[in-house]
Amino acid sequence: MTTAYREPEKGDPLVRLQRVVKTFHRGSEDLTVLDGLDFEIPTGSFEALMGPSGSGKSTLLNLIAGLDRPTAGKVLVAGNDLGAMNDGQLAAFRARHLGFIFQSYNLMPVLTAAENVELPLLLTRLPSAERKKRALIALRVVGLEDRVNHYPKQLSGGQEQRVAIARAIVNDPTILVADEPTGDLDRKSADAILDLLVRLNTEFKKTIVMVTHDPAAAERASVIRRMNKGVLQ
């Protein structure tokens, strides 16, 4: 993809949503989840998105992450108008700019920790040795250098999520999106994950958008936004 891109500076809006509408069609029914949402996320921010189930948090996150397009309005991320991109361009955008952290980790069970982390790099032209090196660095960042050759089923939930975070940062993304990253974890593991996210934000300057139900998790973010029926408060 060849969209013009300049390194954003701290404080610049990295994400900008303008009058965003998102409507789902279910058979003959239309469900408008977001109805003219305006919203900005500055570069370097760590944002927590809270709100009741079904209020549209994941829908919003998917739009920011380039997994979906708005029905109307504009979604601008790192200078890219996501609504105007075709599927291939969006995929290239995600590969370049996005890091994904899912609630259920979503690791490939047949791959070791290192291989799971290496997976996104298969889309690059990096030689195998370089890919492996970068995967190891990412695993070191999340503190799993001693679990490199473990398979997901040999890891605890917290460790699995840390592998997933390593996978999310291995391509040095512009923005990390996390949909309830601690939802499946006990308090202690959840706190370790949150420590890690805070570190990625402060030390590695990653912009993070995290959906969460957990007030303790939200507390760790620099900004908490509450969403209700598709409206940010």
Place this chain on the structure above:
Amino acid sequence: MTLASIAVRNVWRNRFRALMTVLGVAVAVMAFVMLRTVITATNVAVTYAAQDRVATRHKVSFIMQLPRRYIDTVRAVPGVRVATWANWFGAKEPRHPNDFFASMAVDTDSFFEVYPEMSVAPADLARWREDRRGAIVGDVLANKMGWHQGDRVVLRGTIYPGDWEFTVDGIYRATQRSVDRSQFIFHYRYLNDSLPAARRDQIGWMLARIGDPSQSGAISRAIDAAFDVQDVQTTSMSERAMNLSFMGMMSGLFTAIDVISLVILGILGLLLGNTVAMGVRERTQEYGVLRALGFLPKHVTGFIMAEAAALGAFAGLAGLALSYPVVQQGLGRWIEENQGATIPYFRIEPATLALAFSLAVALSMLAAALPAWRASRLTVTEALRRLD
């Protein structure tokens, strides 16, 4: 690491299911190989059947005999280079009463001239011709019975009752695949001299080698015409023509085999398709993750097709591994030893192996095409939301 290598590992993710599929397909592949080999093995008989050899028998039935003097008439027919005769003896080895083999009383001077593809060492042949009770036996039969040159052998007659004593003077080897390697060949004189006067000088059939194979039809007609005015008439036909007419009679069977082969391929495709479809359904969310990471629909399609190809390849190889001992060494050996007269050469052709393997891979990919296409058409969010 590549997507393809991950796909290969994915095959074994559900070990039990993969194993059952591989075993099921392997059995189907083996059945397919077996049926193809029946056809190729039967074709060997026709391919190698001599067109320069004309067989003459009683017009009414194979089991009725001809007067021995008829051989002189055949030898006098223009175009006939050399002619011989043989009698069906139909004996059994008493210790192996269930093992069938062809035993024939022949004219020692001319028999092996008419059958050059049965090769006997000249010294053995010479010794045999001088030994009234001598026999030349096929290598497969000798191995099976544990006979060696010089052994005394007693056979029990079924058509000609009593115990008959022989000495194994030599072993013949096949220089062509169409040769039945389990025959027992001995002197016509030995048989004829032992018979009561009324049953003497009768022969089972005659065989003529002709100079010009393209004249086999005309020469066959000339032979039969020579006996038209006699009390016993004959039917003559080249070996090739005989085999072709046999294959013609078998054509219904071959069609049935082809249909069964197709049914087997269908079962094979369904087995593979079912396994691939279940895997794809279970992994839809993973395809969503791949897409989120930036992989494209074509990567997802390729990923699924690679897994299907790998599954087909594993299953195909297992099928070949199963075919060799069962079809070649088990069934094939048994057929060559016991049915050598009809199917002397029952071996799996390399082309059959290649065909069976390719079909396993191709059918697996064909069966995967629809699930793969469907999976690639899902939007990323649809795929990600597909929880269990």
